[in-house]
Amino acid sequence: MKTRYSRQELFLGKESQKKVESGSVIIIGAGALGSSSAEMLARAGVGKLTIVDRDYVEWSNLQRQQLYGEEDVKNKLPKAFAAKKRLQQINSEITIDSLIEDVHGLNIEEMIKGHDVILDATDNFETRLIVNDAAVKHGIPFIMGACVASYGSTFPIIPNETPCLHCLLNHLPVDGMTCETVGVISPIVQIVTATQVTYALKILAGVSVSPILKSIDIWKDEKAEIDVKRLKNNHCPTCGEHPTYPYLKFENQTKSDVLCGRDAVQIRPPKTKVFELKVFTERLNGNVTNLIINPFLLSCGFDEYRIVFFRDGRAIVHGTNDTKVARSIYTRFLQYYLE
Amino acid sequence: MNFQLNGKQVELPEVVDSVEKLLTHYHLQSRIAVVEVNKEIVRKEEYETKKLSNGDVVEIIHFVGGG
């Protein structure tokens, strides 16, 4: 018995411990959830960890993203890189891969191949739906987790057994509240990841998990659990009898194109829907400047950018030619429509 | 109306008598959510017609983006 895993092995048993050590987990996102679950899995001795993230470490991350320190912020290190650096200090006996990339429908399948479990640590629905498609297609369990403010939820998607994320949706997903607009406290992060990592360890050890959707509000002291087996949909485009994996299709990707010479980026959402511009205008009130609206579009100043937003969800973000910046501005802007 | 909502007793105005109205009351109508009343999942198409009565045990889990 290796001393470093002795306590865990006493609990799991020798066989299960071996399975954990030969297991591989990919974590999509290295923010709060990703940092927390990566640290637990590294300490647990999971043989191979892959960390995917497109972002850099910032001061506002340090309150809850436990793998990072002040030096990482000062050096503007990519999160995936900084995470790997820290995880290697924690456990040098495991393999850690870091991918500094934006997850989309055309690269996700390559990323997840060869892993036993996928952990959700993303901060938006679009990415979750992309991962959901790929996970079901390749038959890899996908452990969802999300949190905002003091509230969090988890659900283990086991291909061919449980409903998938697509089955659970009762609305078209549009990105709602994220940490940027309403804040978050770290205890809820730890509750969500504790649940996710427990599922991951069980799956690696070959123990079955139940299709229970769970939520908890650590501040309000509320919790709920729903057995969602009944929501498995035979016509689901992802896990039904004739899957099309819509989020992996080229035409469904959010596209962002730099508009040459205009210091602007055009964003096209993956699905078009009609936005009520008047309603949007009311909700933006006080948060934007120089607002102009006509039947086709609205235009306004937002932070140091100017956004021209079309009825079909397409937008042009002026003041940057960085698609990543434009996409994050766009996501933040859209949130006002939903509040 | 008295419900047990997510494990807690709550008292809501009498007008909150359907799943639809309950979701609206908590500003969850535009959110992705799963609703269960007395251990039965209520499908979205039934939100308006699914009436609630005193003593119902309701669980609502909504999805959030953050992480």
Ligand SMILES: [Zn+2]
């Ligand atoms: Zn499905």
